[in-house]
Amino acid sequence: MxxxxxxxxxxxxxxxxxxxxxxxxxxxxxxxxxxxVTLHDRLAALIAADGDPTAVGIEVHGGSTLTAPVVGLGTDWLLASPWGSRSGAALVPFSAIAGISLPHADMLRSARPDAAAASPLARRATFGFVVRDLVRRRVGVRVQGLDSRVLSGTIDRAGVDHLDLALHEPGAVRRAGDVQGYRLVPFTAIGWIAADAGLARPA
CATH class of the missing domain: 1.20.5 (Single alpha-helices involved in coiled-coils or other helix-helix interfaces)
Known part of the structure; x- marks a missing residue:
């Protein structure tokens, strides 16, 4: 040997x-x-990416899909821009999301989030907080339910888990004579909310 x-x-x-x-x-x-790693972490990684944000498919319970980049993020919601501008942004509660489709490279990148990239607002502002801001602004909104029906009007009040919607024609100013009815809408029934005057993007 x-x-x-x-x-x-x-x-x-x-x-x-x-x-x-x-x-x-x-x-x-x-x-x-x-x-x-949380869903919030992965979405924050998509927003933090340099260059133009990648459009993702946000599948909402009930069957509808928003294809748009994620441009903002809160504690339990995301802001997507399917209509190409902030004025056409949609506020989507995490509870309404059935799935998110995205390119494989973005999926891999989002699995390695940078904790320092998330803004402080992204950890503090809840869906209810943003809805109450829409009440304060008195802007018209379109509320798409999980059943894909769309309600147009102005949010009069927002509670812990629901909102009061005064129904009127899209784009119209809320006037008592133009209100066609009122609806209590649980947050759990909302697929997304789009404001006529746009939703501000968080810093």
């Missing part, structure tokens, strides 16, 4: 075992890291 060959074989075997062990540890560390 050639001892130099024997030691070479042992060194190769040890190196191979060490590589396998390191790969296993790396895989386990990656699984652990991924177990802590």
């Amino acid at each position: 050639r001892w130099d060959r024997f030691f070479e074989d042992i060194e190769d075997q040890l190196a191979s075992e060490w590589e396998a062990e390191r790969a296993a540890l790396d895989t386990e560390a990656e699984r652990l890291r991924l177990s802590r």
Whole structure:
């Protein structure tokens, strides 16, 4: 037996075992890291990307899909711009999202979010907070339900889990004589809200 060959074989075997062990540890560390990543983190990574934002398919419960870039983010909602401008932005509660389709490269990139990229607003502003801001602004809105029906009007009040909508023609100013009815709408029934005057993009 050639001892130099024997030691070479042992060194190769040890190196191979060490590589396998390191790969296993790396895989386990990656699984652990991924177990802590939230949907919010992944959406924030899409917004933080340099260049033009990529359009994604936001599938809403009930069957409708908004194809648009995500341009803003709050605690439990996202702001998408399917009509190409902030004035055409849609506020989508996370609870309404059935799935999000996006290119594979963006999916992989979003799985490695940068925690420092998320704005403080993105962690504090809730869906209810933004709806109450729409009440304050007195702007006309279109509210699409999860059943794909669209209601037009002005939000008069917003509670913890619902809003009061005065129904009137799209684009019209809310006047008592033009109101066609009133509707209580639970937040859980909302697919998205679009404001006639636009929704401000968070900083």
